[in-house]
Amino acid sequence: MNKTIATKPFDDQKPGTSGLRKKVPEFQQPHYVENFVQSIFDALEGFQGKTLVLGGDGRYYNREVVQTVLAMAAANGFGRVIVGQGGILSTPAASNVIRKYKAFGGIILSASHNPGGPHGDFGIKYNIENGGPAPEKITNAIYQRSKSISRYLIADIPAVDIDKVGKVDVAGMTVEVIDSVADYAELMESLFDFDAIRELFKSGFRMRFDAMHAVTGPYAKEILENRLGAPDHTARNYHPLPDFGGHHPDPNLVHAKHLYDAMMAPDAPDFGAASDGDGDRNLIIGRGIFITPSDSLAMLAANAHLAPGYKAGLKGIARSMPTSGAADHVAAKLGIGMYETPTGWKFFGNLLDAGMATICGEESAGTGSNHVREKDGLWAVLLWLNILAVRRESVKDIAREHWATYGRNYYTRHDYEEVEADRANKMVDELRAKLPSLAGTTVNGMKIEKADDFSYHDPVDGSQSDHQGIRILFEGGSRIVLRLSGTGTSGATVRLYVERYEPDPSKHDLDTQATLADLIVAADDIAGIHAHTGRSKPSVIT
Incomplete structure (x- = not known):
């Protein structure tokens, strides 16, 4: 009834x-x-x-x-x-x-x-x-x-x-x-060379996957251990729990620090990865090296042809605006389209449906392709495994070769979580009002080339999305992006993104935060982040 x-x-x-x-x-x-x-x-x-x-x-x-x-x-x-x-x-x-x-x-x-x-x-x-x-x-x-x-x-x-x-x-x-797992596992088997990955594990390759007591646990257990032959305990924390075991299921260097520490140890496994609460985000760490989500997108795109599902090549690459420009260099070399969208996976859907893009990614640890219409954490892990199985090189060697070929985009994100919404909105409003006067000025010794509030015109349906994040672009290719996140439930999260492009291979092993220190100071000079938020430092740095 x-x-x-x-x-x-x-x-x-x-x-x-x-x-x-x-x-x-x-x-x-x-x-x-x-x-x-x-x-x-x-x-x-x-x-x-x-x-x-x-x-x-x-x-x-x-x-x-x-x-x-x-x-x-x-x-x-x-x-x-x-x-x-x-x-x-x-x-x-x-x-x-x-x-x-x-x-x-x-x-x-x-x-x-x-x-x-x-x-x-x-x-x-x-x-x-x-x-x-x-x-x-x-x-x-x-x-x-x-x-x-x-x-x-x-x-x-x-x-x-x-x-x-x-x-x-x-x-x-x-x-x-x-x-819950069967259809997804079947899809992954159609995209990746499971035989090559099995041989990789048979060779003694060691991996640690942390499901964070979240949804990818059963998927990782079935695919990595049962279908690909990875040793028992490759998948850790694989029982989904209603409270995620009391932990925060966000695969970043703060909430998955135990994995990072294990991967930096002398006896580290060859490959470390994690996924989040609902399985759409990923963390990639090689022995002795963390791969930023922005770099992971670029490296996956550059090597995707090594997996059977992508051997025909990519139609294009799409990234969210705050994501670093690392993938742009790959798209340019491949001669394919590069699309910069607002944050939010829904903006990639039209590009994927229209056949304009094959691989997409966001700096917030989300990567995926046209196999579904969501970001996909385990997909990214399996594509990395396919690349490692074919190239038989370490993650660190693959990263260094990539940077030598395309240059390195030093990149960081500073999150100020649970800021009073009124204070966060006031900061953004004041910064937005400054934008017309910033171009041509110098801050902390760096000249601002352009300052705007990012707008996106969808090339497929013609829709317009305004106020998607404030961009400060400096001469030489460095930039600062500031936006408020839409994924929290308490107050506002202020996100600051800082990026510098370095083409010189002799400067590719520098400390990221030190390399970006002058830009971080400039961001506070321009936006007054500390004054407006009342915080002396970010809640999370990634």
């Missing part, structure tokens, strides 16, 4: 870069989840009798919301819901399932790399039929609907057993519970 429940709008259901993210207690308010899910359905058209994909990263409150979405999907007229076993689907796996089974769309329950647990974060986002995040026109429609919603539809049904693979009928709708 379907019920219509009267409700009132919440005033805080505006989706951010990756859907709606809030603390768990906020989602646990009566009607809160239902209002947002109904707003998604009300913003869509033509899904009657169609298929919806549903899954999440297993964080606290995941199973309860899965049941709510199933009941609401039935009441709203979906014909089938494909749900990952146990309510689990990594974000890239969900994208693959949407595409493989030609679903109408999907709901992914995740707050990505944010902490979990009863007082941690939760999130809901909608992905469209190409498997990618909903574009702004849809997320805006969802938000507008959330401000006027007065009722939601829900079926009065018992809880569905989501732990048992198979099909059941629920209020006239089919619920199909699938193996």
Whole structure:
């Protein structure tokens, strides 16, 4: 029996870069989840009798919301819901399932790399039929609907057993519970030379993969150890936990410091990697060397032809604006298109669908390709393994050869987390007002060539996205970028990106922070970061 429940709008259901993210207690308010899910359905058209994909990263409150979405999907007229076993689907796996089974769309329950647990974060986002995040026109429609919603539809049904693979009928709708890993593993096997990687492991190659008690654990265990023959315990922390074991599932040098330390030790494995809460981010570390996400994108693009799925070459490369220009040099040498987009994977979707780009990446540890429409942490790890299996060189040697060929983009990101929103917005507003007067001036001995607020004109659909980050470009190719992040749940995160291009190989082994010190000082001189935030140093440096 379907019920219509009267409700009132919440005033805080505006989706951010990756859907709606809030603390768990906020989602646990009566009607809160239902209002947002109904707003998604009300913003869509033509899904009657169609298929919806549903899954999440297993964080606290995941199973309860899965049941709510199933009941609401039935009441709203979906014909089938494909749900990952146990309510689990990594974000890239969900994208693959949407595409493989030609679903109408999907709901992914995740707050990505944010902490979990009863007082941690939760999130809901909608992905469209190409498997990618909903574009702004849809997320805006969802938000507008959330401000006027007065009722939601829900079926009065018992809880569905989501732990048992198979099909059941629920209020006239089919619920199909699938193996969360199988379809994704099959896709990876079609892209990479698993035989070559098996031989690499047989040769004594040692690897450590940290799943951070998050969603990629079962995927890594199955692919790396069961299918590729990596030794037991190659995959660490591979049991997904609702609170990620009390840790922060963000694969960076702060929250995965134990992995970094292990990779810098004298007896380090050959290769280290990690992924985040929902499986769409990655950390790459070779013995004695950390590879920045920006450099990883460039190195993967330069070597992608070594993997069977990319042997025909790349159509183009896309990167988010704050990501370093390392990949630009690769695209120029390959003679292919290079696209600079705003932050947010949804901006890559049109380029991938149009066949204009093959590989995409963001400095925030996200890389992926046209195999799905989300960034994909384990995909990046497997492509690195394929490259290492073919080249039989160390990560450090591959990096040094790459820099000698293309030059090195020294690059860092400084995050100031949970800054009071008013103070952060005031800083950005004041900096934006300064922009017209900055060009031609000198700061800390460096001349500013250009200063702007990045705008993106989509070459496929013609849409325009403004105010995507403030850029200060200096003579000689150095730059500073400053923007506010849209992925947090408390206050504002101020992100400062600093970059300097160095073509001289004799200067490719310098300390990154020391190399960029004058630009970091210049950024504070221009924006007044410390004065506005009240912080003497960043929360996180990567």
